[in-house]
Amino acid sequence: MSRRVGMEVAIAAAEAVALCNIDVAAVYPITPNTHVAEHLAEIVAEGRIDSEFITVESEHSALSAVLGAAGTGARTFTATSSQGLLYMQEVMPIASAMRLPVVMVIANRALSGPLNIWNDHSDIMLQRDMGWVSLFAENGQEVVDMLIQAFKIAEHREVMLPVNVNMDGFQLTHMVEPIELPDQAEVDRFLLEYKPYATLHPDRPITMGAFAMPEIFTEVMKAKDVAIVNAKKTILEVWKEWESLFGRKYEPVAAYKTEGAEVVLLTMGSMGETAEVAIDELRREGISAGLLKLKLWRPFPFKELKKAVKGVKVLAVTDRAVSYGGPGGPVCAEIRSALYDEPERPVIVDYIIGLGGRDVSVEDFITMGKRALEAKIKKPREAYKFYGVRGE
Amino acid sequence: MKRKYPKGLVKNIKLVDREEYFCPGHRACQGCGEALAVRLMCKALGRDTVIACPTGCIEIFSTPYPTTAWKLPWIHVAFPNAAAVGSGVEAGLKVLRRKGKIPDRYVKAVAIGGDGGTADIGIQALSGAMERGHDMLYVCFDNEAYMNTGIQRSSATPFGASTTTAPAGKESIGNKTWKKNLPEIMVAHNVSYVATATNSHPIDFMNKVKKAREVKGTAYIHCLSVCPTGWRAAPELCIELGRLAVETGVFPLYEVENGRYRFTEMPGDLRPVEDYLKVQGRFRHLTPDQIKTIQDRVNLEYRKLMNKVEHPPPEL
Numbered sequence: 060m061s062r063r064v065g066m067e068v069a070i071a072a073a074e075a076v077a078l079c080n081i082d083v084a085a086v087y088p089i090t091p092n093t094h095v096a097e098h099l100a101e102i103v104a105e106g107r108i109d110s111e112f113i114t115v116e117s118e119h120s121a122l123s124a125v126l127g128a129a130g131t132g133a134r135t136f137t138a139t140s141s142q143g144l145l146y147m148q149e150v151m152p153i154a155s156a157m158r159l160p161v162v163m164v165i166a167n168r169a170l171s172g173p174l175n176i177w178n179d180h181s182d183i184m185l186q187r188d189m190g191w192v193s194l195f196a197e198n199g200q201e202v203v204d205m206l207i208q209a210f211k212i213a214e215h216r217e218v219m220l221p222v223n224v225n226m227d228g229f230q231l232t233h234m235v236e237p238i239e240l241p242d243q244a245e246v247d248r249f250l251l252e253y254k255p256y257a258t259l260h261p262d263r264p265i266t267m268g269a270f271a272m273p274e275i276f277t278e279v280m281k282a283k284d285v286a287i288v289n290a291k292k293t294i295l296e297v298w299k300e301w302e303s304l305f306g307r308k309y310e311p312v313a314a315y316k317t318e319g320a321e322v323v324l325l326t327m328g329s330m331g332e333t334a335e336v337a338i339d340e341l342r343r344e345g346i347s348a349g350l351l352k353l354k355l356w357r358p359f360p361f362k363e364l365k366k367a368v369k370g371v372k373v374l375a376v377t378d379r380a381v382s383y384g385g386p387g388g389p390v391c392a393e394i395r396s397a398l399y400d401e402p403e404r405p406v407i408v409d410y411i412i413g414l415g416g417r418d419v420s421v422e423d424f425i426t427m428g429k430r431a432l433e434a435k436i437k438k439p440r441e442a443y444k445f446y447g448v449r450g451e
Numbered sequence: 452m453k454r455k456y457p458k459g460l461v462k463n464i465k466l467v468d469r470e471e472y473f474c475p476g477h478r479a480c481q482g483c484g485e486a487l488a489v490r491l492m493c494k495a496l497g498r499d500t501v502i503a504c505p506t507g508c509i510e511i512f513s514t515p516y517p518t519t520a521w522k523l524p525w526i527h528v529a530f531p532n533a534a535a536v537g538s539g540v541e542a543g544l545k546v547l548r549r550k551g552k553i554p555d556r557y558v559k560a561v562a563i564g565g566d567g568g569t570a571d572i573g574i575q576a577l578s579g580a581m582e583r584g585h586d587m588l589y590v591c592f593d594n595e596a597y598m599n600t601g602i603q604r605s606s607a608t609p610f611g612a613s614t615t616t617a618p619a620g621k622e623s624i625g626n627k628t629w630k631k632n633l634p635e636i637m638v639a640h641n642v643s644y645v646a647t648a649t650n651s652h653p654i655d656f657m658n659k660v661k662k663a664r665e666v667k668g669t670a671y672i673h674c675l676s677v678c679p680t681g682w683r684a685a686p687e688l689c690i691e692l693g694r695l696a697v698e699t700g701v702f703p704l705y706e707v708e709n710g711r712y713r714f715t716e717m718p719g720d721l722r723p724v725e726d727y728l729k730v731q732g733r734f735r736h737l738t739p740d741q742i743k744t745i746q747d748r749v750n751l752e753y754r755k756l757m758n759k760v761e762h763p764p765p766e767l
Contacts, residue, residue, distance in 0.1 A: 085542075120534075127535070150532065261523065264521065266519035270515060272515060
């Protein structure tokens with residue numbers, strides 16, 4: 060039986076990973092991810108799970124060690140944030156090319172400089188094209204659930220790809236929330252034993268990571284793309300099974316009061332809950348506003364997004380990262396591109412907001428919703444707008 | 452010098468395992484000292500071994516997909532991280548064996564790398580792995596430059612060698628820095644076993660690998676791997692060059708077991724360094740004065756090493 064606990068989300072994340080009975084974890088400390096590493100180390104030290112915990116000397120080595128261990132057939136985990144994720148970047152595409160089902164939790168944090176330890180999504184957005192399945196959690200419960208789901212998705216024979224679960228730094232990691240923590244038997248029933256396909260063992264020697272000439276490299280890249288596109292089927296199945304077992308529903312694009320909405324806001328991660336309050340307020344004021352929450356970032360849910368914005372006049376995307384001098388924040392640029400071929404597409408406005416831990420309040424969402432509505436009459440001149448810049 | 456070989460060590464080349472774990476058909480250059488050294492290492496390691504290998508000559512010439520020269524399980528991940536991948540392999544094998552998910556048999560995790568991947572870009576991961584004390588062997592195949600990308604200098608390139616990024620010219624003698632002393636850096640990590648070796652002394656090298664395989668904890672072997680291509684020497688000089696490196700004192704062969712130093716080959720009177728330099732095109736431009744500078748440095752380093760060796764040397 061699941062038990063309801065009041066727990067800091069980072070601690071709950073470590074508990075979730077422990078429930079998955081990992082074999083090897085390698086983690087390097089970085090704020091705001093440290094509590095995950097610390098609590099996992101405690102769990103291993105207390106002998107609650109039988110795992111190797113490697114205290115590596117860098118994030119680069121954390122992911123490298125985890126890949127080495129995954130190569131032997133171990134279930135592996137790592138965690139990081141911000142610059143640490145960038146330091147791992149070199150190894151990330153190799154994990155997906157070698158089809159090693161590593162799971163990583165990312166406490167999203169701004170990139171330096173100036174140095175800033177607080178939340179935005181600029182770290183993960185740079186890792187968009189590494190071939191990893193990428194999930195975004197809205198609250199602590201989703202962090203726990205998605206981490207357990209992540210192992211099942213990653214290890215599925217038809218997926219065999221690394222998965223990252225994103226949780227907003229501080230806004231989630233350091234919050235104490237009520238969380239339904241599944242028990243071991245439930246997780247064991249859901250997450251079967253990992254049966255790797257090929258491993259590093261002298262009984263059946265294989266060469267992993269052979270170098271590829273131009274004649275074969277494109278085919279390997281296509282295989283990775285096909286795998287991640289097809290992974291959506293598995294992800295949906297895993298989410299369906301999760302819903303039947305635990306009663307909590309997961310969708311690639313979760314909708315809140317979008318029926319008949321003229322203006323729809325779109326968020327990722329923890330801002331969703333604040334935005335919901337704003338939507339209620341806007342509706343009270345007689346503005347037909349709705350909210351979409353993007354939870355599956357890779358593979359991108361084209362079909363679900365198109366369905367969700369049918370009939371919407373204005374779509375206001377919130378981006379927590381900047382694509383400097385680009386066509387909009389990374390999320391908005393993708394959404395524009397995804398909807399371009401639709402005969403009746405909404406006007407899309409992009410707000411860059413909440414960078415480096417800047418608070419995003421209910422009032423901000425209300426303002427954004429109202430301003431976005433004006434775009435119905437007068438299309439915005441800029442591809443994106445920084446929201447709430449001082450002095451503007 | 453009469454030798455007594457403890458049980459398990461190689462006395463004679465004829466007693467070496469006939470099995471080849473690093474197979475013919477790979478694409479190394481003619482006279483490649485590294486390919487030979489890797490082959491000898493694999494023979495000494497035996498079947499129960501997993502190799503982690505970074506980007507470099509070895510990876511490129513031994514694993515062009517869909518072929519492989521490796522009859523041992525082998526993994527490549529990136530350039531700077533062979534030691535980190537090796538630590539993960541070691542941890543993975545250990546925990547899976549403990550949990551009964553793989554056969555209950557000791558399998559050695561071995562990480563290998565060139566001098567660039569070891570002394571430069573990979574030194575952080577190597578230092579981390581050594582400090583953590585994984586039950587792992589790291590072997591550096593030092594050919595004294597980035598040979599795979601075309602002879603660019605590394606921190607293991609000797610003073611005065613001409614490379615493509617430190618070329619000799621009117622205003623330059625080539626590489627201006629002295630070779631980084633990696634074995635000493637590893638000794639400072641207090642690892643169980645550190646040794647130097649070269650492909651021209653195959654029995655000595657294989658015995659060191661065998662010893663390193665048996666020690667509990669971390670071991671490091673620094674193998675000078677003659678690279679005729681990059682050293683601008685004739686391919687048939689590969690073995691000769693290795694011998695000259697030892698006989699001139701440029702690359703002394705020794706081992707350090709739990710902090711105790713011991714020479715494994717004593718050349719007696721050292722030959723002049725010039726004998727070693729003059730057969731290599733990369734040192735062709737050196738003047739007698741510059742050669743003397745190198746000779747002085749070799750003498751100094753050799754003396755420093757002699758002072759660390761115990762007298763009389765401990766029994767083998």
